[in-house]
Amino acid sequence: MGEKDRRLVPPVSPMTARTVDATPRAPGLAYEAKWDGYRALLFARRDAPHLQSRRGTDLGPGFPDILRAAAGLGEEAVFDGELVVIEDGAVDFGALQSRAQRTGRRAEAAAAAHPAHFIAFDLLELGAESAGVTMNRPYRERRALLEEVFTRHDLQPPWALCPMTTDPDRAGEWLDPAWGRVGIEGMVVKGLGQPYRPGERGWRKLRARATAEAVVGAVTGPVTAPDVLLLGRHDDEGELRMVAQSAPVTTALRRELGRLLTPAGDDHPWTGARFRSGWGTRDILAHRCVTLDHVVEFEADVAFEAGRWRHPVQARRLRPEVPPEDVPRFPAGPAE
Incomplete structure (x- = not known):
């Protein structure tokens, strides 16, 4: 965290989820599609964009296309999301792994041949608002701000917005193995009133x-x-x-x-x-x-x-x- 908690400085430990065996059902819950990719935090900074893995590794050298998208956003922000490569309509984890191992010209060539997507599902910092304030907002407000960013900038690939619903029956469709063939491996469940707590295992996840x-x-x-x-x-x-x-x-x-x-x-x-x-x-x-x-x-x-x-x-x-x-x-x- 930067001075006076105003600006996040990588590496940041993301909020995580514990595994459950059945779909949680209660008022005040949100359900997000869980993607089969690399968990990542994306720092959208014009002069110093940064892509960080869940464990703090710098993924930027392997994904110059994502860094360019972050630098060109037009406002400073920090996103939580999933990094994927999609081939023939499905997530290709092997292509994602291969890209992560490349740097320099080889990374640029891989980006052209196998473009990546950043699927954003949470927002930790936005504009002049301090990161501490943004993360303390309830999830429903962070999600609304995230959707506003996508609308305001008319974000297109490599940006993508993670599907979310408050209907547990609709979310249950993501547990169908048919969704697994395209790269959705289940759901993550968040409280609509939950703040974002870095490093805390406060969400729940259910795999197909x-x-x-x-x-x-x-x-x-x-x-x-x-x-x-x-x-x-x-x-x-x-x-x-x-x-x-x-x-x-x-x-x-x-x-x-x-x-x-x-x-x-x-x-x-x-x-x-x-x-x-x-x-x-x-x-x-x-x-x-x-x-x-x-x-x-x-x-x-x-x-x-x-x-x-x-x-x-x-x-x-x-x-x-x-x-x-x-x-x-x-x-x-x-x-x-």
């Missing part, structure tokens, strides 16, 4: 969920008491492709799987393979291959990229009635 099946290809921990499952599907050439990593399984499922799983021989397709512990991480999992005899049903959100679920899935139960050859082929997604 869907069930799917895959073959257990490997595990972490002992085969007789597996901890995490590495799940696979065969592609059209018959190659087993990893599609998901589970969160640690329940005690009941661990015991059930431990009685059934069999260590695989050296002919297993994943023998010698290296799997990372999470999307975008460098840590390698120590896994044990098992024979491809068992299918599990899992629950996952709709963050799906290049045939694989990016976030850990929840293994729910064995599907002994489903033979491995009947599992959907790679790269079928959440609703296919």
Whole structure:
């Protein structure tokens, strides 16, 4: 925060949300579409525009198109929102990641080939009003100011305004996996009277969920008491492709799987393979291959990229009635 709390200075810790299992329903709530992109704060400053990640990283070098839009807004402001790249009518998370890794001429070339959008959903500072005053306004007033900015400047891409409703039934449509295919992965719920509190986990979020099946290809921990499952599907050439990593399984499922799983021989397709512990991480999992005899049903959100679920899935139960050859082929997604 700048002198006398008048001007925000990056990095700023954004307000965040805790996960809930059902749509909150009460008077005085607002529901925003939750996008599958990079959370970002955009500082619209004519001479020093800045794009900051949720954790404070400077994203500006990878997104010169967004910085130009911020510099050209015509008034100073700080926005909270989601950074996305849209290809063929859907969010392309892989293209977004690739852009974030480029700088200089390569970043400019990527911006021309894969334009980004900044989807604004909150306002932390506007014009001469001090940031402290703006953030202390209730959400309903900040949203009204945000909409006024879009109208006053007739903002066009790369700017976008996040959809919002006060109707929980309408917001519930965002939980349909069909929306997941275009990049909306659920909703964020805010109180209409809530101020913006940097770093506070004061909102609520609900991700769209869907069930799917895959073959257990490997595990972490002992085969007789597996901890995490590495799940696979065969592609059209018959190659087993990893599609998901589970969160640690329940005690009941661990015991059930431990009685059934069999260590695989050296002919297993994943023998010698290296799997990372999470999307975008460098840590390698120590896994044990098992024979491809068992299918599990899992629950996952709709963050799906290049045939694989990016976030850990929840293994729910064995599907002994489903033979491995009947599992959907790679790269079928959440609703296919």
